[in-house]
Amino acid sequence: MENAKSVKLVLEDGTEIQGTSFGAFTSAAGEVVFSTAMTGYPENLTDPSFAGQILVLTYPMVGNYGVPGEDLYESISKIFESDQIHIAGLVVNYYSEEHSHWNAAKSLGDWLKEYNIPGIFGVDTRMLTKKLREKGAMLGKIVAEQDIPFHDPNLENLVAQVSQSGVQRYGSGKNKIVLVDCGTKTNIIRCFLERDVELIRVPWDYDFNTLDYDGLFLSNGPGDPKMCEATIAHLQTALQQDKPIFGICLGNQLMSLAAGGDTFKLKYGHRSHNQPVLLTGTKRSFITSQNHGFAVDTATLPEEWTMLFENLNDGTCEGIKHKTKPFFSTQFHPEAAGGPEDTEYLFDDFLTAVAEHKAQRV
Ligand SMILES: NC(=O)CC[C@H](N)C(=O)O
Structure with a gap:
């Protein structure tokens, strides 16, 4: 990608993983969790149950089918699971800015930018998932220019x-x-x-x-x-x-x-x-x-x-x-x-x- 900027993912156990930014170039903290689903990022990212979480997708290529447009059905979204992105950050291995799908309206990176949510790619998500399976879900943060403290979303309502x-x-x-x-x-x-x-x-x-x-x-x-x-x-x-x-x-x-x-x-x-x-x-x-x-x-x-x-x-x-x-x-x-x-x-x-x-x- 042009003008790629580096960012890092930091876990509360001291693990630091360097990667490249996509979506918003900003820092975010939350609970790091992984999903092994092979598709469904438009649904996952808008599922309010993911609020406060930095989501790691183990499927190795993410973004290649883009993000659909906002059609409504009975005043609710026809496709998304709510009217906004709820994850705190997104971690993937290979991010595909290029996308192709009959229903795609934008790229995943542009969609994340709209909601000021950072993404990081170039991460060995399978290694990261093994770590999360062994040690358990951990707090973590995606750090762009500005370092920020860890934050446990489960302490909030x-x-x-x-x-x-x-x-x-x-x-x-x-x-x-x-x-x-x-x-x-x-x-x-x-x-x-x-x-x-x-x-x-x-x-x-x-x-x-x-x-x-x-x-x-x-x-x-x-x-x-x-x-x-x-x-x-x-x-x-x-x-x-x-x-x-x-x-x-x-x-x-x-x-x-x-x-x-x-x-x-x-x-x-x-x-x-x-x-x-x-x-x-x-x-x-x-x-x-x-x-x-x-x-x-x-x-x-x-x-x-x-x-x-x-x-x-x-x-x-x-x-x-x-x-x-x-x-x-x-x-x-x-x-x-x-x-x-x-x-x-x-x-x-x-x-x-x-x-x-x-x-x-x-
Ligand atoms: N999808 C949900 O409703 C999640 C329920 C609850 N927050 C949990 O993580 O277990």
Whole structure:
């Protein structure tokens, strides 16, 4: 690239890796995490769950299909997972400024510049990933001209930063679903709107118990789930009733915390499009899209709850369900975007539970 400037990636264990700048030429600090997904950077970078994180992509060539334009669908983005880039920085091996795709509107580097997010390329991302797997996720920083201190995003309430303020309504279907926005991915909204739903999107700390609804949904979101005290308190009230509840990723962790279980930080998280999970009590497995650094401690689940899915790589909890009430959640992403769509049927299962519950009420 012309006028290439050098930058470095510094980890809290003292590791320094020299590379070349792309995107914004600026310094940024955060938690360094890796994803082994082979595609999907437009979706990953705009997923609010990545807020505060410096993302390392292990796929060796990044940028070659560019970045799509901003088409809207029902006032939300048709393609992106939110209306901005949320990662703190991007680390890749080979960056391709040249790109070719029918839908590309700009290069990845130009897109990062628009949001003042730095990228670094020329990094041996597989070596870096091995280090993160051995030592665990670490704090790190991309240093351009100005050195900056390390910063741990998990000490902040990131959900409060990414949750949309105000109540927003989408669709006019027959089932009224409240979506608690802890940093929701737009594909969750799209999945609901394809299924005859009226969606009421409320901020993370909104008391949804004051609303009239048929089903409750808890979204994905960034950071430590224990920061969401207000959501957990409101959810505890909803768990006393029996209207269907469904949660994804952070939503799964909040469900466990509200039920009385515990969560913990994984050594280096699960971020990829090929995480195998087993549906408990069956021999059925699914390949899933995942992006999380925390997990539910299965041993702490109260008596009325049980593990719904288990991760076949490390045995961790990938979902929970209530034994008698229509409450369930997954740690993985049934809405995919990016990744396999094999578990999207869980939206149908939730809406079937909603319809059954409504039928019982009349
Ligand atoms: N994608 C998500 O919702 C992530 C949940 C949580 N922030 C975690 O990292 O575990």
